[in-house]
Amino acid sequence: MTHIYAERVNCMANSAIRELLKVTEQPNVISFAGGLPAPELFPLSDIRESYDRVLGAGDPSVLQYGTTEGFLPLREEISAQMRGKGIQAEADNIFLTNGSQQGLDLIAKLFLNPGDEVLLQNPSYLGAIQTFRSYQANFRVIPTFEGIIDIPALELSLQACQPKLIYLAPTYQNPTGTTLTIEERKTIARLASQYEIPVIEDDPYGELRYEGPAIAPIKSLAAEDAVIYLGTFSKTLAPGLRLGWIVADRELITKLIVAKQGTDLHTSTLLQRATHYYLTHFNASEHIEKIRQSYKVRRDLMLAELKANFSTQVIWTEPTGGMFIWLTLPDNYDTVKLLPRALAANVAYVPGAHFFARQESSSSMRLNFSNPTALQIKQGLKALAEIVAVD
Amino acid sequence: MTHIYAERVNCMANSAIRELLKVTEQPNVISFAGGLPAPELFPLSDIRESYDRVLGAGDPSVLQYGTTEGFLPLREEISAQMRGKGIQAEADNIFLTNGSQQGLDLIAKLFLNPGDEVLLQNPSYLGAIQTFRSYQANFRVIPTFEGIIDIPALELSLQACQPKLIYLAPTYQNPTGTTLTIEERKTIARLASQYEIPVIEDDPYGELRYEGPAIAPIKSLAAEDAVIYLGTFSKTLAPGLRLGWIVADRELITKLIVAKQGTDLHTSTLLQRATHYYLTHFNASEHIEKIRQSYKVRRDLMLAELKANFSTQVIWTEPTGGMFIWLTLPDNYDTVKLLPRALAANVAYVPGAHFFARQESSSSMRLNFSNPTALQIKQGLKALAEIVAVD
Numbered sequence: 001m002t003h004i005y006a007e008r009v010n011c012m013a014n015s016a017i018r019e020l021l022k023v024t025e026q027p028n029v030i031s032f033a034g035g036l037p038a039p040e041l042f043p044l045s046d047i048r049e050s051y052d053r054v055l056g057a058g059d060p061s062v063l064q065y066g067t068t069e070g071f072l073p074l075r076e077e078i079s080a081q082m083r084g085k086g087i088q089a090e091a092d093n094i095f096l097t098n099g100s101q102q103g104l105d106l107i108a109k110l111f112l113n114p115g116d117e118v119l120l121q122n123p124s125y126l127g128a129i130q131t132f133r134s135y136q137a138n139f140r141v142i143p144t145f146e147g148i149i150d151i152p153a154l155e156l157s158l159q160a161c162q163p164k165l166i167y168l169a170p171t172y173q174n175p176t177g178t179t180l181t182i183e184e185r186k187t188i189a190r191l192a193s194q195y196e197i198p199v200i201e202d203d204p205y206g207e208l209r210y211e212g213p214a215i216a217p218i219k220s221l222a223a224e225d226a227v228i229y230l231g232t233f234s235k236t237l238a239p240g241l242r243l244g245w246i247v248a249d250r251e252l253i254t255k256l257i258v259a260k261q262g263t264d265l266h267t268s269t270l271l272q273r274a275t276h277y278y279l280t281h282f283n284a285s286e287h288i289e290k291i292r293q294s295y296k297v298r299r300d301l302m303l304a305e306l307k308a309n310f311s312t313q314v315i316w317t318e319p320t321g322g323m324f325i326w327l328t329l330p331d332n333y334d335t336v337k338l339l340p341r342a343l344a345a346n347v348a349y350v351p352g353a354h355f356f357a358r359q360e361s362s363s364s365m366r367l368n369f370s371n372p373t374a375l376q377i378k379q380g381l382k383a384l385a386e387i388v389a390v391d
Numbered sequence: 392m393t394h395i396y397a398e399r400v401n402c403m404a405n406s407a408i409r410e411l412l413k414v415t416e417q418p419n420v421i422s423f424a425g426g427l428p429a430p431e432l433f434p435l436s437d438i439r440e441s442y443d444r445v446l447g448a449g450d451p452s453v454l455q456y457g458t459t460e461g462f463l464p465l466r467e468e469i470s471a472q473m474r475g476k477g478i479q480a481e482a483d484n485i486f487l488t489n490g491s492q493q494g495l496d497l498i499a500k501l502f503l504n505p506g507d508e509v510l511l512q513n514p515s516y517l518g519a520i521q522t523f524r525s526y527q528a529n530f531r532v533i534p535t536f537e538g539i540i541d542i543p544a545l546e547l548s549l550q551a552c553q554p555k556l557i558y559l560a561p562t563y564q565n566p567t568g569t570t571l572t573i574e575e576r577k578t579i580a581r582l583a584s585q586y587e588i589p590v591i592e593d594d595p596y597g598e599l600r601y602e603g604p605a606i607a608p609i610k611s612l613a614a615e616d617a618v619i620y621l622g623t624f625s626k627t628l629a630p631g632l633r634l635g636w637i638v639a640d641r642e643l644i645t646k647l648i649v650a651k652q653g654t655d656l657h658t659s660t661l662l663q664r665a666t667h668y669y670l671t672h673f674n675a676s677e678h679i680e681k682i683r684q685s686y687k688v689r690r691d692l693m694l695a696e697l698k699a700n701f702s703t704q705v706i707w708t709e710p711t712g713g714m715f716i717w718l719t720l721p722d723n724y725d726t727v728k729l730l731p732r733a734l735a736a737n738v739a740y741v742p743g744a745h746f747f748a749r750q751e752s753s754s755s756m757r758l759n760f761s762n763p764t765a766l767q768i769k770q771g772l773k774a775l776a777e778i779v780a781v782d
Contacts, residue, residue, distance in 0.1 A: 048446035
């Protein structure tokens, strides 16, 4: 038989990045394409001990069904961390998810009718674009001028059309590595309340800060029900665990519970118990500091090697945190078309076009610096510069 | 601000069971309401060793992002198990999920437009009804006569309206504990192909067989693309892990990959690696045999106590496997209205009405026998019989 799929399937596209990663996983390829943390920094032995203690305590309830919202002591622990960032949150405001990707999916499921508009940065996180597309959303781009949000144009846009959600990754954004200023955040917080449009503040990289002060999350600057904050352990602990959380007002939490019941009942009890053990028995802050130091060295090296190898016609962002640099070639380049030549030279990146909700070609590319080694950064950028050969 | 939700949220209902379970979790309540495996049977030390070995092997990739379809050696292991049941499946036909509930959600996401019809047994698994409702499905009931599928009426129903999916739990069904015969299965397999309507065969309880021969899964009797089979480790290993799988044709697997990418990227790498270790280093069959023996004793006791305590006007199913007995009081009873009196006497069940997609009251109730102890079964049924007091 021929399967007759739902209409939304026409809007779903295979992740270009995950397809690309299959090519780049060959060991001779130097990949700046992935978004992978450095595996050598995973706290393998601490996580091992956490699982061992939780499974060795003689309490079989660590393997039993659990509540949909999540394990209360873990929600308490996370709410305390959130308060440390200035976000007013109790355990009842925290909802556990299978990574923050599931947070995006559940929020989209609760808010988006087909044809609804999502207002987002251009470029934006590909996984968010994919999720919103699967709910048949349309996109509207947050207007910017020279990299700064154009507030009057944004207000006009909000007045002209009522988007259903605003999606932002304000800190060390994927793919550009850029960060919204405190003024921009305050404005977004104000406009969200004024126009009654919830903001999704996606913050997977906030802890990966290499210089400068931490900037307050939008959620800490806004009315409680104006911002839905997404956090994750993927970048600070390990992505293969699949654990994230949502911070939201209690009314929305009750809706999230209903949505997740039908989606997968609840997040793994054992995973939550082991993560709680890790957070309360090991020094997570010290571990994050170790990640920061290591990634800062890689970022510095990538910036230095970019300067050494590329002409002044090529420009790039200089992120103060996160995992990515956004490099832009002169306008006549198309990084999709350039990719096969890069792969032939055993170096990979993600073409910028994949990160645009409303644009098909781009002379930009995303470069990851958290996963490659120093030697790979040197050799890979040299090879890439030879292919680009802008002079 | 007031959140403006999507239309589908109007169709979502909080799980009556999960709400009820909060009441019944008080230690003085004897609960036949849950669907929980017996925690004392969880292979705690084997799972502990599996995690310890996987995390202790010095390979950090067990904590890294993984492929969306799942860890290949685990898919190979599951496909071999499926072949043991007569299902022709290679690793490429297996797709890992966060419990089989996620399988239901992903299939509904791929197939159901608002208003599409799902044909299902009445009563059916509440979690499936919830999931289909969240995609704004309508329901049509598989016609039965004296507990047997009425094939001519079913054919008429298939001709009259083209349902998008057929949902069945053919083996030791939740909530009734009943099982479709081999003849019924062959007919369903034939009709699915003839009318080109995919069958979801949900099989969480198939391994919990207490007597009689195993009956072939519908998937083993049908064309490859006619049946989507859902399996889970929740009842044979532990539900708190959250690991299940889908068996489907390869074309559907490619769609599931796209759907899951947007939903939560992939299922936990560590969980898949540890489960693979467990399956290949411990005797899972022996463990399942231990569960079977223990649950069989509880089922026998529950059947004997029902006979000893209830009048002949009360009838119940005599399941040959699974976790549930379906008890029906005389027509003038409403088990929703009876529940507060049962709870006041510290005994809990799930009213039958919750399991009907198209019916609001019922004189039936679901009784779970896998979780309570022998003493609880004796005391609880005695208390329940006193409340019911049919004479």
